[in-house]
Amino acid sequence: MMSNDEYMQMLYKFNYAYDKNLELIIHWKNGLKIRCISITGVCETDIEPDDVDYAGDYDAYVEIIEFLEKGNDDSIVIFNDSIEISMTSVPEEIVLKDGTVLWARKKV
Numbered sequence: 001m002m003s004n005d006e007y008m009q010m011l012y013k014f015n016y017a018y019d020k021n022l023e024l025i026i027h028w029k030n031g032l033k034i035r036c037i038s039i040t041g042v043c044e045t046d047i048e049p050d051d052v053d054y055a056g057d058y059d060a061y062v063e064i065i066e067f068l069e070k071g072n073d074d075s076i077v078i079f080n081d082s083i084e085i086s087m088t089s090v091p092e093e094i095v096l097k098d099g100t101v102l103w104a105r106k107k108v
Contacts (some may be wrong), residue, residue, distance in 0.1 A: 002004065002090055006106060013094060014060050014085060015105040024102070025095040026083075032071030034083070035097075036062040060088035 019026055027033045064081045078088055083089065094103045 002105070007087060007090065008058070010090065010094070010103050011058055011060065011085070017094070017096075017102060018060070024062070024083070025068065026085075026091045027093045027095070028071060028076050028089070029069040029092050030073050030075050032076050033067075033069035034062070034064050035066040035068055036064050036083075044096075046076070049061055057085055057087065061085065087090045087105065 021037075024036050024057060025033065026036060061084050063084050064078070064083065084093065090105065092105045093101060095101050
């Protein structure tokens with residue numbers, strides 16, 4: 001399982017790409033590889049101000065421009081040509097269009 005710090009670092013890099021309007025190539029463990037643009041910045045998925053035990057969850061969404069490789073299972077949910085980047089859909093690698101690795105998951 002990914003640590004919260006590593007997850008937040010990934011979202012920080014994703015938000016950087018959003019701010020710069022960069023096109024990304026995103027790879028997942030199941031083999032899915034897409035070319036995309038960001039359609040949202042990082043946002044909190046839910047707010048529970050009265051629940052002291054609530055731990056906020058942050059995510060972002062990307063719009064698929066092109067499928068470069070199909071995944072080998074249905075573990076990544078695609079809805080209306082968009083994918084949620086969240087703790088349940090963490091990519092293995094985020095690469096800029098020119099091939100520069102923006103973020104890669106730490107190998108354990």
